[in-house]
Amino acid sequence: MFKKSIFLLLTIFFIFSTQALAYTTDDIEWKTSVDSTSLGWGDSVTNGDYVIKAEDFSKAGYVSITISKDGVLKKIEALGFGDEMTVDDEIKITVTAVKTNIDEWSGDMVDPTASIRISRRGLPNFEITIDTDESSYDPKDISSPKKITATLTVKNNGHAEAKNIDLTINTGGLTLTDGDLTHNYLSILIGETTSPITLEMDVPLLWDETSFLISANAKGYDIKGAEHTKTASKSVTIENKWELIATKTVTEEIYMTETAYVLVSIRNAGVCTLNSITVTDSVVDGLELKDSITLKKTISLKASESTEELFEYSLKPLKPGSYISPASVAEFTAPNGKKYSVSSGTPAIKVNGPYITLTKSVSSSNVTPGTEITVTVKVDNTGNRDASVTASDSLPTDASLVSGETGFQEVMKKSSSKSYSYVIRMDALGDVKLPSATASFIDLEGYKGEKISNMPVISVVEPVTETELTTEGTGDTQPTSSEPAQTENDNNEQTTATSLPEEEQTEPGFEALLSGLALASVYILFKRKN
The missing domain is CATH 2.60.40.10 (Immunoglobulins)
Incomplete structure (x- = not known):
């Protein structure tokens, strides 16, 4: 039992010792951060979270340099030309020159300076490339691939070796038909690119155009065991499987x-x-x-x-x-x-051809017998071809032509208008509907036809008489009655009131007014006829 315990302790010690000695300072790959900077007596420079300061100089050509982090002194060393110092395996200072500037007379140093190069520990960085044979796939197109072929590579474009790299690929919902979605690499050196990985996926048949995202994630470790990851993706479009063409x-x-x-x-x-x-x-x-x-x-x-x-x-x-x-x-x-x-x-x-329309109008639609009326007929050719037009009109019964022409014949240009007018007199009373005007046309292509106009209505009414003028002038609307009006007084006695004759109610001098109005009406009619 004791031997087993000793063996276990030794095994654990060996593991931790191996991890602690997994690398040496010489294994670190450095990246120049500042190629050259000059420090005088007491000068300092900051690089990231580190502060480098020139504390002192010696006539022997050494400079005392301190490195602090977050206000805490991490290290102090006297360095001469070509000497180096490192802290935390994260930063390295290299002295590239020391100038003591010793005065010949006094033997003292005058403004000595030291030139240093600052390097930081290099880190790996991944660059993932995903390429597909097409960016868009159309299952309806016979020339379009029926498979999606994707090629992936991983490159270390950082400043240190990457170790134990895991590459995981996601097809974004596309069905994988060939290839592996996971890969592992023990190491990828600076500037090294992995061998291409090829995947094949089906082109799906979809009702709607859809984009799919093929992605890849690389995860690896640097010399100190810190994790580094990178993700990249490539989008491909799949066209819909249906297409209707309406012509x-x-x-x-x-x-x-x-x-x-x-x-x-x-x-x-x-x-x-x-x-x-x-x-x-x-x-x-x-x-x-x-x-x-x-x-x-x-x-x-x-x-x-x-x-x-x-x-x-x-x-x-x-x-x-x-x-x-x-x-x-x-x-x-x-x-x-x-x-x-x-x-x-x-x-x-x-569509080519003439297009003839007619519109008929009158100067007045309410007249008295004998009044002269102007009739106008407008002919329009709203088409895109000329036409020979013959327009004619006729008079209604009991109407007489006073002046003017009731028609015309001429070639009407496209998009043109033509009007003609004549004067008639109506003698018979009543509503009279004028006959339609007609127009026949023919063009150079032999296209012909006939159009008719609307039919205006004229109302012929009797003139106003003297009695009507008198009634309108007086506005007398008193009722007359031959029946006696019955009233009841306080003693229940009845009295009879008889209306006076109309002529007895006329005020004196009103006959002269009527005569004047009659003469004025005759004078107005006479002037209108002239």
């Missing part, structure tokens, strides 16, 4: 006499079957559908399958101009419950 074509340019043709097709360019695809289309403004067709269908397409003529129909132009066709839309719901949609392009179509 819509339309006749680019037609005349008003021609027909535009529309074709809509859908292609499944993905690598999976798409079920219950709803495709809808709509007609462009300015044209109308000539065919009996429903512009909504539900289809299913296998991978690489297409419908070349899902919708095929013709359109009749209604008006010249430039139009943009609305996009066709294809929608479906994936097994993941998410809805997806694509749209076609919006092709343009140009």
Whole structure:
């Protein structure tokens, strides 16, 4: 039992002794921190958490240097040219020159200086490189790789050897098909790079474009057993597995006499079957559908399958101009419950031709018999082609033409207007609807047609009489009655009150006023006729 105890103690002692003697000062790899700095008598310099001070000089060419840390003196030594001192195996001071500057007369030193080089213990540092054969992978593209190949290396770009390095790789959710995710290296020297590590992963089939992060972590130790780590990553993008292509074509340019043709097709360019695809289309403004067709269908397409003529129909132009066709839309719901949609392009179509419109208006819509009325007809060509236009109008019954022309014939330029007017007189009472003006046209392409205007209404009413003027002038609204009015007095006696005749209620001199108003009305009518 005693021998076993002695053996155990010796084993423990050996282990601790081995760890304590794991390295010597000569094994430390140093990195120059300050190549050269000069210190005079009492001067000091700070490097990190250490303070180096020149305490004293000797005529023999030595300088007394102290090194302190956090205000605590760590070491003091007298150093000559080429001498070194170290503290904590973390900092090293090397004297590169000592100048005593001894005065020849007095034999004393005058402003002596020492030049020193400061070195710090070197530390390892890792540089991880992750490369992939592509940055983006598209499973729909036959030229795109079906496997993701990643290559990794670890380099020690620090200033000391790294020991016992563990490298751990994470694929970020990608499925590994070849290679190892963990590696160990006993040592990586300064500037050394490990042999490349190759991994292979599947390209997943996804409904949505997704980015994956391939990462690696290196953990190692320096000569004193301190841990050093470094992490690096590389992002790769995986395109979605589905692709619908909606195509819509339309006749680019037609005349008003021609027909535009529309074709809509859908292609499944993905690598999976798409079920219950709803495709809808709509007609462009300015044209109308000539065919009996429903512009909504539900289809299913296998991978690489297409419908070349899902919708095929013709359109009749209604008006010249430039139009943009609305996009066709294809929608479906994936097994993941998410809805997806694509749209076609919006092709343009140009319709050429004249476009004639007529507008008819009157100077007054309420007149008395014999009043003269001005009728105006405006003709517009809002199209993009010239046309020969013949416009004509007719008079209503019981109307007579006083002056003017009721039509014209000429070539109307595109985007132009033309108006003509004439004067009529209405004699019959009542509401009169004027006939529509008409315009026939024809262009150089042989496109022709006829347009009509609106139909204004004129109300012909009787003129105001003298009696109506008198009533309006006096505003007399007293009621008259042939029945006696009954009242009851305090003695219950009845009395009868009879209304006076209307002429007896007229105030004196009112007849002269009526005569003057009558003469004034005659004078006004006479002036209007002239």
